[in-house]
Amino acid sequence: MNLDLSAGAARLTAELVDIESVSGGEGTLADAIEQALAAFGHLSVTRNGHAIVARTGLGRPERVVLAGHIDTVPVAGNLPSKPDGDLLYGCGTSDMKSGVAVQLSLAARVSEPVRDVTYVFYDCEEVESDRNGLLRLARTMPDLLTGDFAVLLEPTGGVVEGGCQGTLRADVRAAGERAHSARAWMGRNAIHEAAGILDVLRGYSARRPEVDGLTFREGLNAVGIRGGVAGNVIPDECVVTVNYRFAPDRSAEQAAEHVREVFDGWAVTIVDVAGGARPGLRHPAAASFIAAMGGVPRAKLGWTDVARFDALGIPAVNYGPGEPLLAHTKGEHVSLAAIASCESRMLSWLGG
Amino acid sequence: MNLDLSAGAARLTAELVDIESVSGGEGTLADAIEQALAAFGHLSVTRNGHAIVARTGLGRPERVVLAGHIDTVPVAGNLPSKPDGDLLYGCGTSDMKSGVAVQLSLAARVSEPVRDVTYVFYDCEEVESDRNGLLRLARTMPDLLTGDFAVLLEPTGGVVEGGCQGTLRADVRAAGERAHSARAWMGRNAIHEAAGILDVLRGYSARRPEVDGLTFREGLNAVGIRGGVAGNVIPDECVVTVNYRFAPDRSAEQAAEHVREVFDGWAVTIVDVAGGARPGLRHPAAASFIAAMGGVPRAKLGWTDVARFDALGIPAVNYGPGEPLLAHTKGEHVSLAAIASCESRMLSWLGG
Numbered sequence: 001m002n003l004d005l006s007a008g009a010a011r012l013t014a015e016l017v018d019i020e021s022v023s024g025g026e027g028t029l030a031d032a033i034e035q036a037l038a039a040f041g042h043l044s045v046t047r048n049g050h051a052i053v054a055r056t057g058l059g060r061p062e063r064v065v066l067a068g069h070i071d072t073v074p075v076a077g078n079l080p081s082k083p084d085g086d087l088l089y090g091c092g093t094s095d096m097k098s099g100v101a102v103q104l105s106l107a108a109r110v111s112e113p114v115r116d117v118t119y120v121f122y123d124c125e126e127v128e129s130d131r132n133g134l135l136r137l138a139r140t141m142p143d144l145l146t147g148d149f150a151v152l153l154e155p156t157g158g159v160v161e162g163g164c165q166g167t168l169r170a171d172v173r174a175a176g177e178r179a180h181s182a183r184a185w186m187g188r189n190a191i192h193e194a195a196g197i198l199d200v201l202r203g204y205s206a207r208r209p210e211v212d213g214l215t216f217r218e219g220l221n222a223v224g225i226r227g228g229v230a231g232n233v234i235p236d237e238c239v240v241t242v243n244y245r246f247a248p249d250r251s252a253e254q255a256a257e258h259v260r261e262v263f264d265g266w267a268v269t270i271v272d273v274a275g276g277a278r279p280g281l282r283h284p285a286a287a288s289f290i291a292a293m294g295g296v297p298r299a300k301l302g303w304t305d306v307a308r309f310d311a312l313g314i315p316a317v318n319y320g321p322g323e324p325l326l327a328h329t330k331g332e333h334v335s336l337a338a339i340a341s342c343e344s345r346m347l348s349w350l351g352g
Numbered sequence: 353m354n355l356d357l358s359a360g361a362a363r364l365t366a367e368l369v370d371i372e373s374v375s376g377g378e379g380t381l382a383d384a385i386e387q388a389l390a391a392f393g394h395l396s397v398t399r400n401g402h403a404i405v406a407r408t409g410l411g412r413p414e415r416v417v418l419a420g421h422i423d424t425v426p427v428a429g430n431l432p433s434k435p436d437g438d439l440l441y442g443c444g445t446s447d448m449k450s451g452v453a454v455q456l457s458l459a460a461r462v463s464e465p466v467r468d469v470t471y472v473f474y475d476c477e478e479v480e481s482d483r484n485g486l487l488r489l490a491r492t493m494p495d496l497l498t499g500d501f502a503v504l505l506e507p508t509g510g511v512v513e514g515g516c517q518g519t520l521r522a523d524v525r526a527a528g529e530r531a532h533s534a535r536a537w538m539g540r541n542a543i544h545e546a547a548g549i550l551d552v553l554r555g556y557s558a559r560r561p562e563v564d565g566l567t568f569r570e571g572l573n574a575v576g577i578r579g580g581v582a583g584n585v586i587p588d589e590c591v592v593t594v595n596y597r598f599a600p601d602r603s604a605e606q607a608a609e610h611v612r613e614v615f616d617g618w619a620v621t622i623v624d625v626a627g628g629a630r631p632g633l634r635h636p637a638a639a640s641f642i643a644a645m646g647g648v649p650r651a652k653l654g655w656t657d658v659a660r661f662d663a664l665g666i667p668a669v670n671y672g673p674g675e676p677l678l679a680h681t682k683g684e685h686v687s688l689a690a691i692a693s694c695e696s697r698m699l700s701w702l703g704g
Contacts, residue, residue, distance in 0.1 A: 181573055181595045182519070201547075219533065219536040222543035225578065233575060
């Protein structure tokens with residue numbers, strides 16, 4: 001399977017989409033990418049599982065990282081790709097083979113970038129975190145990922161989205177005492193008690209802090225509730241699972257502390273937490289990137305893999321041609337003009 | 353397996369307990385009961401599945417029904433029975449082979465009762481309602497169950513418990529709108545909305561109506577709650593399952609109407625409902641029964657099979673030697689003196 005990296009990112013997107021690569025099954029696409037990149041003498045290429053890292057080595061004072069995942073969610077009858085005027089339909093068009101196509105096209109075309117570039121193509125972003133290819137690279141070969149600034153080419157509709165919010169899940173427990181429901185006053189109903197937890201959630205005022213010039217918007221919400229023993233029993237436990245989305249001016253530890261404070265008096269168990277990422281837009285490489293892409297950057301509210309760069313001390317933003325609201329939908333598509341625009345702006349930023 | 357019905361109910365209880373009869377496996381015990389009763393010329397005996405009905409036919413102006421189930425919950429390492437002074441330990445001692453022993457002993461000893469008597473022994477009371485042997489008899493041979501007054505020899509600790517409360521379960525639904533939990537304000541959180549349902553429950557004032565001279569005590573309680581789509585999704589539905597225990601001055605229809613009124617504005621689905629039973633203590637046969645048993649009768653708050661007699665137009669009470677709080681426990685036991693006292697009072701009531 002030969003990829004034609006010279007045709008431009010818009011045409012290359014269709015080629016990438018037509019090589020099915022549902023998470024765990026990225027082998028064929030990874031082989032094609034590795035083979036295509038190996039043809040270019042200005043790149044040194046490293047393969048790790050189904051991930052590929054290609055680097056220029058020009059000794060420039062700055063190094064930037066362009067990263068994207070090559071896997072997709074399961075196909076929903078939407079392969080092979082179908083063009084319709086300016087639009088290209090198919091699984092992975094927006095999330096995020098159009099971004100990967102931009103990476104590949106730049107890697108092929110810009111042999112002498114003004115900044116050294118590390119192109120990262122990785123596997124298993126759409127599944128559980130411990131299979132994530134970028135996490136694996138960060139753990140096993142962190143030197144390959146070093147840089148001054150990183151761009152994750154996830155779908156953002158062509159707007160720079162800086163950093164990302166962290167996410168924490170916690171179980172908040174209301175306790176009671178069992179009794180037969182015909183003699184309810186012999187016990188204490190934990191589900192009724194849990195109304196107090198919901199009252200806290202309803203009364204919660206979420207912060208909207210400014211971090212590195214971007215306004216984030218936090219949220220604290222129930223995402224699950226469960227309680228009940230049997231149809232004739234007053235239940236002795238009710239558990240509310242809450243999700244706290246926190247701005248990157250708070251660490252994971254501070255977020256956990258905050259949730260414990262908010263639910264003071266209830267039993268709180270932190271289920272999982274992933275810290276966010278500061279936008280880092282004040283870094284010179286970031287500032288030049290913002291200027292080259294145009295538009296007004298906004299804060300990224302969802303958690304993304306930019307947090308993995310933040311954990312390595314590398315400021316990172318999200319920027320890609322795909323449309324975030326189309327990700328994971330059967331009717332997923334992308335605008336060919338948006339791909340070309342993204343490619344041309346990044347080309348000029350790299351001095352190609 | 354020969355049962356000795358002449359030894360008195362206390363000794364007979366141990367014999368019955370030692371014939372294992374977990375719901376669905378009552379065959380051996382039913383055979384033994386049928387065979388033992390067939391020896392008495394003053395009884396006409398009918399077998400239906402694992403249920404047995406034995407009737408006197410003396411043409412008395414009144415007929416009373418004495419009923420009990422012969423099945424038990426699963427054995428918990430507590431067979432065979434073990435005597436310890438006045439106590440007999442074992443599966444089914446309290447619930448309710450001691451009551452069944454009283455029935456059998458009376459059936460054998462009282463050949464010319466002052467009231468005609470129908471003795472009912474039935475299967476599958478401890479399992480789902482549609483397998484219940486009394487319900488099967490009521491549907492297929494209702495003539496066998498006719499009478500002016502019924503006593504169910506369920507464990508009541510030797511106190512007459514009149515009638516029973518009805519029970520209704522309903523699902524009350526809060527609706528919302530899904531959104532990504534990083535952008536919660538794009539949706540509406542159904543779990544947060546459900547706090548309103550819990551507020552109704554917490555503020556509910558339960559009735560304590562007097563019915564036929566007994567004070568009942570109603571209750572409306574959550575017995576289950578569920579909601580949640582995924583850890584990163586604002587949920588669009590939360591369902592609270594409520595259990596309404598209602599006094600027998602309300603019909604099943606009135607109970608359902610009441611629950612709909614209480615949760616006006618929410619979507620309410622009635623899951624199941626079983627009407628209660630009026631105590632019927634003003635009936636002459638009931639009044640003489642109360643006088644003969646002594647003590648102050650109280651209202652039965654839980655639902656029992658007396659409601660099946662109520663549905664046939666027969667007033668019914670619960671009265672038996674077992675201890676209700678011991679039912680279904682590994683350490684289940686019964687007092688032999690309590691069995692003898694129950695037997696002797698009922699013997700005198702029947703004029704034996």
